[in-house]
Structures are given as structure tokens and as C-alpha cells.
Amino acid sequence: MAKSAEQILADLKNGNYAPVYFLHGEEPYFIDLISNYIEKNGLDESEKGFNQQVLYGKDVKLDQVVSASRSFPMMGQRQVIIVKEAQNLGEFTESNFDFSMFENYLKSPQPSTVLVFCYKHKKVDKRKKIVKTLDQFSVLLESNKIYENKVPDWIQNYVKSKGHSINRQALLLLTEYIGNNLERLSNEIDKVLVNFSDPVEINEGLVQEYVGINKDFNIFELQSAIIKGDALRANRIINYFASDPKNHPAVVNIAFLHAFFAKVLLIHHSPDKSERGVASAAGVNPFFAKDYLAASRRFNLNKTIQNLAHIFQADLMFKGVTANITEAQLMKELVYKLMH
Secondary structure (H helix, E strand, O other), X not given: OEOOHXXXXXXXXXXXXXXXXXXXXXXXHHHHHHHHHHHHHOOOHHHHHHHEEEEEOOOOOHHHHHHXXXXXXXXXXXXXXXXXXXXXXXXXOOOXXXXXXXXXXXXXXXXXXXXXXXXXOEOOOOOOHHHHHHHHHOEEEEOOOOOHHHHHHHHHHHHHHOOOEEOHHHHHHHHHHHOOOHHHHHHHHHHHHOOOOOOOEEOHHHHHHHHOOOOOOOHXXXXXXXXXXXXXXXXXXXXXXXXXXXXXXXXXXXXXXXXXXHHHHHHHOOOOOOHHHHHHHHOOOHHHHHHHHHHHHHOOHHHHHHHHHHHHHHHHHHOOOOOOXXXXXXXXXXXHHHHO
16 A cells, blocks of 8 residues: 555554555655664564564565565564565566566465665556556655745755744755755754754754855855846856855856756746736745745846746856856856846
């Protein structure tokens, strides 16, 4: 049965363990969240030495996993078998593999075994007959990447679940710099929170101190300076980037600016200029709608199209297609053209 990560975790926390879990998809965070919970809580510490196995897809065959799952626990009521990197099980990549042994186990699993497959970074081929059997006889999770406009809500909920809060600027920094990589987001947030035992509000200062994102000189602040027409501040940020090109590569900044103006273009073509309409048109969280609305007012349709052309030209120049130029010179020239 297909379930969400939240549903599965709620069942596990209530002590309801299923015989088979098949966790697959492009987002590893939810797969790790569930498998780690089972690995940590499925058995008492005294039982794990005898009754918990962690296997790896590249080291075992599917029939070995099934045979191990049919065995009985030693001196306990349950055994836990976790197959990590299950995407490396050769059987799932073979087009004509006979899954009948595995299907038979799914239909009649060993009730004292909790078998967990962690099939990460991609989805199992849904055209395979075995997927229908998994859907019918196991707990099936399809772990998808979340949309970028959902990232701020995810961050706020994650921080709240830890008993803390986060302010708008810190939220913007994490969202713009890390995007929808939930594994990295959770790690960076935890890196901040591990320093506090009492509830704290994560602000831009803490993000700068523990995550390493400068609260004053970053791509989001450059975007803000461009929107406001603050050439002095924009150039200061560009100079800061030039002093540390390893952490502020021009190719990443150009890609960010392209994505930004592409969204502004979508807003120009949207009949609804309310904050909700802007968020919907640009595919961003309503939290950021004011910034995009301000940009659409500063840069009319023609200027927005012109800026996208400037960015495309800068990308070609950076790649050496039309000219050789340093990253610092490239970014200064591009920002000037975007603002004038």
C-alpha cells in the first residue's frame, strides 16, 4: 500500500511495524528518515546484535535477502533486515528477471521479520509487474523531490519540529542557497541547532556563523540590490564574490540570475498581479512574492527580456564562446547591464 512518509512514521511511532517496506525515489531524505527510525527503534539494543542485519544491494542477491527474511529471530520476537542501496540489486535492473520467489514472499511474508528496501536516488521502473505486487502487499513509499516553492514551508516546519523558530532573512538565505536538497538543509539546520539547548530563533547571523553563508554578501543580497537599483551595494557584493571565487563561482551566480528574471518574465504574462497570483505564476512560495512583484515593477517586459539576453550573452562569454574575460569583470559588466 502506498503511503506518505508522515503516515509511515506515525504508524512506526505507534509501534505498528509492517513486514515489508519498499522505499524508493529521487529524494533520499525521506527514505533515510524512515529506515533510520526502524534501524534505531525497531529492536531493543540488546536484541540488535542477533536480530538486526544491514545489507547492501551491491553485495547480495535478492534470493539471499528473501532467504534471510524467512528465518526466525534468535531469542526475540522480531528481526529487522535493512537493504541499503537497493538500487544496486541487479535483479531490479534486469529486464526479464523472474521475480516469482520475491512475489511469493511478499504475498506471504515472515510475520516476525521487518524487511526494508532503501532504493535511493531514482524510482523503480513502474512498468515492472513487481511494482504492482509491492503496492499491494508492502508499505510502498515514493520519495519525490519537493517543489522549490514548498521549501520555505518545509524549513519552517522542520525547525518548529525541533522546538525552535527561524526568521525571514535566515529562511531566505537557506532557501536560495541550498534549494530543495532536504538532506543538506536538515544537516545545515542541525549544525546550527546543536549549539543551543533552549529554544532559539535562527537568524541570518547564526546562518552566517554556523552554515557559512554571509548574511551581507550573497546572491540573494545581490538580487535585492539589483531590484532596488543600488549600484554601490551591488558592486560591493561583486567585489566580495571576486575575492572568493571558489565559493561564489560566476556560473552559479549567472544561473541564479537567469532563473530570477525568467520568473519575472512569467509574472509579466500573468493577468493576476496579486501576491498570490505572482507566487502562482512564478512557481515560488508566497513568502517571496513581494520581491518578485517589486522586480516586475522595476523591470518592464522589454527590459526583462533584454536582461535575459544579457544573461545569455554573459553565459556564452564565461564559457569562452565569444570572448575571454575574468569572472569579476564578467559579473561587473553583467550587473551594470541588468541595472541600466
